[in-house]
Amino acid sequence: MNFTTSLKSTSTGLRNALRSTLFGVTMAGFALMSTAAEAQQTLRVVMHSDLRVLDPILTTAYMSRNHGYMIFDTLYALDADLVPQPQMVDSHTVSDDGLVYTFTLREGLMFHDGAPVTGEDVAASIARWGTRDGMGQVLMSFVDSMAQGATPNEFVINLKQPYGLVIDSLAKPSSNVPFIMPKRLAETPSTEPIPEQIGSGPFKWSDAEFQPGVRAVYEKNTDYVPRSEAASAAAGGKVANMDRVEWVVMADDQTALNALLAGEIDYWEQPPADLLPILSANPDLTVKNLNALGFQTIMRPNTLNAPMDDPRIRNAAIASVNQKDVLDALVGTPELYNICGAMFVCDTPLATNVGSETLTAGNGIEKAKALLAEAGYDGTPIVIMHPTDVASLRSQPVVVAQAMRDAGFVVDLQAMDWQTLVGKRASQASIADGGWHMFVTNWVGADVFNPLVNNMVNGKGKDGGWFGWPDVPQIEELRTAYATSQSLDEQKALAEQIQTIAFEEGMYAPIGQYFVPTAWSNSLSGVLDGPAPFFWNISKE
Amino acid sequence: MYVYILKRVLAAIPVMGFVALFVFLLLRLTPGDPAAIIAGDTATPEQLEAIRTSLGLNDPLAVQFFNWISQLLRGDFGTSILSGKPVIELIADRMEPTISLALTTIILSVLIAVPLGVIAAWKQGTLIDRFVMLLSVLGFSVPVFVIGYLMISLFSMQLGWFPVQGFRPIGDGVGDFFHRIALPTFTLTLLYIALIARITRTSMLEILGDDYVRTARAKGLPETRVLMHHALRNCSVPIITVIGIGFALIISGVVVTESVFNLPGLGRLTVDAVLSRDYPVIQAVILLASLIYVVINLLIDIAYVLLDPRIRYA
Numbered sequence: 001m002n003f004t005t006s007l008k009s010t011s012t013g014l015r016n017a018l019r020s021t022l023f024g025v026t027m028a029g030f031a032l033m034s035t036a037a038e039a040q041q042t043l044r045v046v047m048h049s050d051l052r053v054l055d056p057i058l059t060t061a062y063m064s065r066n067h068g069y070m071i072f073d074t075l076y077a078l079d080a081d082l083v084p085q086p087q088m089v090d091s092h093t094v095s096d097d098g099l100v101y102t103f104t105l106r107e108g109l110m111f112h113d114g115a116p117v118t119g120e121d122v123a124a125s126i127a128r129w130g131t132r133d134g135m136g137q138v139l140m141s142f143v144d145s146m147a148q149g150a151t152p153n154e155f156v157i158n159l160k161q162p163y164g165l166v167i168d169s170l171a172k173p174s175s176n177v178p179f180i181m182p183k184r185l186a187e188t189p190s191t192e193p194i195p196e197q198i199g200s201g202p203f204k205w206s207d208a209e210f211q212p213g214v215r216a217v218y219e220k221n222t223d224y225v226p227r228s229e230a231a232s233a234a235a236g237g238k239v240a241n242m243d244r245v246e247w248v249v250m251a252d253d254q255t256a257l258n259a260l261l262a263g264e265i266d267y268w269e270q271p272p273a274d275l276l277p278i279l280s281a282n283p284d285l286t287v288k289n290l291n292a293l294g295f296q297t298i299m300r301p302n303t304l305n306a307p308m309d310d311p312r313i314r315n316a317a318i319a320s321v322n323q324k325d326v327l328d329a330l331v332g333t334p335e336l337y338n339i340c341g342a343m344f345v346c347d348t349p350l351a352t353n354v355g356s357e358t359l360t361a362g363n364g365i366e367k368a369k370a371l372l373a374e375a376g377y378d379g380t381p382i383v384i385m386h387p388t389d390v391a392s393l394r395s396q397p398v399v400v401a402q403a404m405r406d407a408g409f410v411v412d413l414q415a416m417d418w419q420t421l422v423g424k425r426a427s428q429a430s431i432a433d434g435g436w437h438m439f440v441t442n443w444v445g446a447d448v449f450n451p452l453v454n455n456m457v458n459g460k461g462k463d464g465g466w467f468g469w470p471d472v473p474q475i476e477e478l479r480t481a482y483a484t485s486q487s488l489d490e491q492k493a494l495a496e497q498i499q500t501i502a503f504e505e506g507m508y509a510p511i512g513q514y515f516v517p518t519a520w521s522n523s524l525s526g527v528l529d530g531p532a533p534f535f536w537n538i539s540k541e
Numbered sequence: 542m543y544v545y546i547l548k549r550v551l552a553a554i555p556v557m558g559f560v561a562l563f564v565f566l567l568l569r570l571t572p573g574d575p576a577a578i579i580a581g582d583t584a585t586p587e588q589l590e591a592i593r594t595s596l597g598l599n600d601p602l603a604v605q606f607f608n609w610i611s612q613l614l615r616g617d618f619g620t621s622i623l624s625g626k627p628v629i630e631l632i633a634d635r636m637e638p639t640i641s642l643a644l645t646t647i648i649l650s651v652l653i654a655v656p657l658g659v660i661a662a663w664k665q666g667t668l669i670d671r672f673v674m675l676l677s678v679l680g681f682s683v684p685v686f687v688i689g690y691l692m693i694s695l696f697s698m699q700l701g702w703f704p705v706q707g708f709r710p711i712g713d714g715v716g717d718f719f720h721r722i723a724l725p726t727f728t729l730t731l732l733y734i735a736l737i738a739r740i741t742r743t744s745m746l747e748i749l750g751d752d753y754v755r756t757a758r759a760k761g762l763p764e765t766r767v768l769m770h771h772a773l774r775n776c777s778v779p780i781i782t783v784i785g786i787g788f789a790l791i792i793s794g795v796v797v798t799e800s801v802f803n804l805p806g807l808g809r810l811t812v813d814a815v816l817s818r819d820y821p822v823i824q825a826v827i828l829l830a831s832l833i834y835v836v837i838n839l840l841i842d843i844a845y846v847l848l849d850p851r852i853r854y855a
Contacts, residue, residue: 052623052817053579058592060581134583175581191591193625211634212624213813214805250706251800251809258693258705259803389816416572419818423574426589441582455583464585 041243043524043540046256047533048270050249051216054205055193057132060175062444066532069234070218070245071112072179072199075103075122076171077234078446080292080529082348084171085235087227088117088180088200098162099144105153108225111182111200119148119155124186126157126170126178131190133176135452138483139169164486165452172453173234173531174446202226202240202536216247218535231537233530241526241539260285260519266540267520269533272391273331279519287519290529293345293445294338294515295392297330299400300456300508301438303470304428307380308437314506316371317382317438320407321400322362327512329395340513343499344454345445349488350495355503359511368407381412383431385424385439389417396440396511425467439467445513446531450491451482451498456508470507542846546839553835560831561613564824565606573818574598575622596622609824619821621814628825631810638708639806641718642798643791645726647784650733655780657734658741659768662749673738680735689728689801696724706803725802729795733787740783744776777848785841792837793830 047066053059056068077087086092092103109117123146130140142163149156157166170178185194197205203218210216226237248265250256257275259265261282271279271287280287299321307313327337340346341356358364382404386397401411414436416424421439429435448454457479458464461471475498482494502508520527526537576592577584584592593599597608612619618628661673697705703724711718748754749772757767796808807826814822845852 050813054624059579060583132583132588176583189591189595191588192595210624210626211805212621212626212631213810214634248707248803250803252803254690255693255706255801255803258698262697262701262705264705264707417816419578419816420572422577423572423818426574426577426586466583 043242043245043267043535043538044265045245045247045267045533045535046250046259046265046269047247050213051247052212053193054197056179057129057176057190058193062175062532065175065177067216068177068179068199069201069532069534070203071197071201071205072181073109073201073238074171074177074179074234076167078171078173078531079232079235081232082449084167085229085232087235088122092167099159101157101159101166102149103155103157104149105155106225106227107153109153109200110223112198112204112221112223113182114223115182116152117180117200118152118183120152121183121186122155122180123147124183125180128186128188128190129176129178133172133178134455134458135165135169135172136176136178138452138479139163139166142166142483161484162486163484165483168450169452174444174453200224202238203245214249218245218247219243226536231526231528231534233528234532234534238534238536240536242535245535260521263521266524267518267527269518270516271519273333273336273516276333276336276517276519284522285519286522286524286527287517288527289336289515289517290527290533291445291515291531292347292529293449293531294513295442295444296340296345296448296510297326297392297396297440297442297512297514298456298508299396299438299440299511300468301506302436302468303507304462304468305431305435305437307375307377308382310375311504311506312371312375313377315503316368316375316377316407317400317404317409318503318506318509319358319364319371320368320403320409321359321364321509321511322403323359323512324362325403326396326399327514329399330392330512331514336515336517338513338515341510343448343457343502343508343510344451344495345449346513348445348449350450350492352492352496352499354496354500356510359509365403365407368404372408377408379410381410383412383414383435383437385421385436386413386415387418387421388415392442393418393440400438400440400511428462428469440511444531448510451479451495457498457502459505459507468508470505472501472505472507475501475505475507542843546843549839549842553832553839556835557828557831561610561824561828562606564827565609566602568818568820568823569602569605571818575818575820578817579623609821613828618825621822622819623817628821631822632807632825632829635805635807635810637710638799638804639792639808641708641711641722642725642729642795642804642806643788645722646729646733646791647788649726649730650737650787651784653730654734654737655741655773658738658780659745659773661738661742662745663764663768665746670742673742677735677739680731680733683731684797685728685732685795686797686801688731689725689798692724692728693801708804725798725804728802729791729798736787737780737783741773741776741780744779745772748772748776774848778845778852781844781848782841785837785844789834789837792833 049063051063051067053061053064054067056064074087075089076084079085088105088109090104090106092101094101105117111117126146130136142159142161144158144160146157172178182198185196188194202221202224204221206217206219220240220243226239229236231237253272253275256268260268276287279285301308301314303309323339331337338346339360341353341360342351344350358367384397384401387393397413401413404411424436425439427435451457455466457475458466459470459472459475462469478494478498482491485491485494523541525539528534528537576589580589580592597605620627621631657673661670664670693705696702704721707721709717709721754772757771796812799806799808811826
């Protein structure tokens with residue numbers, strides 16, 4: 001027998017077709033068996049990134065914040081109208097002089113290890129958060145002391161002077177969120193990760209199933225006592241309807257798309273814009289923007305390195321940019337972006353377009369040229385850091401660089417990966433020593449929607465300022481005034497002044513607001529709007 | 542032979558030492574700061590310094606290297622800077638998908654590619670030969686991710702035979718294991734068939750013209766025996782080499798295939814660690830990959846002796 005004969009004898013078409021069909025049926029059977037048992041119990045989710053750092057106070061990473069919302073709880077939380085509502089707190093009183101805040105915790109609050117939540121836990125948690133978070137640091141500058149009250153479920157803050165944003169601070173919705181953790185964990189230095197994942201939130205952490213870069217698993221906290229109010233963004237009753245929530249990491253967008261279409265996952269937090277038409281066309285899926293404030297993409301100059309140390313040069317760079325060009329390159333679909341010059345985000349109480357006319361109208365090239373001439377720009381190359389590995393950050397530097405070239409700048413667009421940029425932007429070195437002039441990044445709207453949380457209007461300079469380090473004492477005075485303001489009208493007026501000065505100084509420029517819809521299976525109901533993805537309130541048919 | 546193996550094992554020690562030093566220095570000289578990655582956007586310089594200190598990144602390089610080597614010699618690969626998990630645990634979690642994919646791919650590839658290569662050589666110049674060569678060119682030319690997406694589109698999305706993505710350990714059920722590993726295996730197998738079939742064909746063509754093959758045929762031996770026993774065995778050295786290197790390549794990580802099929806293998810662990818500057822993880826996986834290459838090369842050399850008695854090692 002030779003090989004040809006052998007091959008011929010085994011290659012009967014009919015037999016192969018039968019085998020293929022039987023094989024297909026068997027494989028489909030495997031698939032049904034493996035998913036049916038779990039489908040009603042488990043919510044499978046693809047998040048925008050993988051969870052690495054488990055301490056939401058140590059880092060500002062949004063994945064760590066999202067993890068925090070799963071297992072920890074907060075004293076207050078913003079509802080869908082951005083109004084702070086009590087969450088762990090049952091009630092609070094303020095002394096007549098405005099210096100003493102006494103909070104009473106809800107009954108039945110327990111950590112996942114069975115211990116009750118006490119005022120001591122709260123005091124330690126707020127203190128740790130206050131060492132890391134910008135708004136927390138401002139709050140702490142007003143705090144004289146914090147301690148458990150007369151009973152274990154009371155917590156008292158004594159202020160040095162009245163501060164109008166105590167509740168707003170405790171309701172801060174995005175990184176860093178003031179999550180409450182057991183005192184023994186909260187006493188961990190804020191530069192080290194907490195050693196355990198014990199919170200009092202609606203889900204428990206499954207440490208044994210955690211595989212960094214692969215999946216993170218949460219189980220329903222059956223002891224959690226939700227508030228009676230309906231869920232609204234981060235506020236209201238956090239009713240966990242799912243037994244398990246699995247965050248599955250998928251490095252490839254096409255794979256995530258296929259998995260959602262095939263029903264292998266239920267929810268995709270941030271599908272890329274170019275795949276949205278496919279998702280929207282599928283009648284079994286819902287595609288919706290859950291974050292009304294969206295994202296703000298920004299350009300940030302470094303005020304330390306010449307010629308960007310000159311506000312006129314910084315303003316020339318800002319004037320050269322047209323938000324529409326940036327957003328067309330970044331998003332493409334006009335329905336998913338908003339030309340918005342408000343540093344504190346459009347559609348918020350503090351929104352104002354003052355100072356941003358050229359950005360939104362796209363008519364600033366002549367102004368930019370005039371400013372360059374006035375400042376005597378000598379053609380020094382402007383180093384713009386260009387992260388090429390992050391889809392949401394790689395197009396803006398190219399557009400900004402071209403706009404600046406059109407205005408007369410010489411631009412050195414330096415390609416690098418995002419983590420190199422993260423390391424490099426912390427450097428205050430000169431250009432000759434590897435420094436930089438500008439970078440672009442994105443913020444969740446809730447992280448920039450008032451002067452205290454918005455890092456870019458921090459005017460503390462090299463000592464306490466954010467990367468780029470503008471030194472603008474007048475801004476700091478206004479931010480302090482904002483912190484002590486007692487009315488929304490006063491806050492609006494101060495925010496407008498801050499934005500005016502920030503543009504005059506060229507501290508930064510918002511170069512567009514955009515929205516990233518979420519896609520989920522129609523078998524889900526109760527998906528909440530909010531500045532972060534929330535997985536309570538969701539049910540699965 | 543045993544002396545040779547011992548010599549090779551001993552020779553691997555300085556190689557591994559050099560790799561360790563090289564990887565360590567390369568990572569420290571690469572831009573990027575794990576502390577800045579951990580701390581996020583709002584960390585002050587003081588906080589960054591505190592995190593660097595707590596991670597030991599402010600120690601002199603020599604001290605950091607000594608600490609790491611000391612840990613290694615105690616069998617401790619350290620802990621991930623980001624997740625805080627032991628590195629050995631992270632690697633162990635990723636080994637099963639990677640080894641599974643390597644074994645299924647290599648076994649299937651050899652079962653298909655070697656006979657194809659033999660037939661192509663035996664029927665040189667015929668349609669069969671041309672078909673095998675066409676298959677080989679296609680296997681080399683079409684990117685793996687294209688093959689992967691086509692496989693998913695046809696077998697998962699259209700026919701619904703296989704899941705789109707994911708991995709199930711064999712301990713969770715043999716059926717589910719093969720159900721999920723099948724498509725990535727088929728995808729990589731196309732590439733390896735192209736490689737192994739071409740090498741087999743070339744090696745066979747050299748052998749089939751030799752006198753001893755003519756003699757074997759003149760003796761009246763069946764053609765299958767001539768091909769498989771006399772010819773194939775004598776040209777197995779280059780085939781084994783390619784198979785061995787191919788196996789090592791998959792073990793070291795096939796990040797594109799792993800990403801397309803969402804397999805949690807070593808390739809993705811490596812890339813994720815590099816992008817997040819997770820030094821202990823990067824160092825460990827590169828050392829491991831080097832060790833795998835050293836061991837597989839040694840096994841290939843030993844296989845030479847078993848397959849070709851003419852080869853002798855001092």
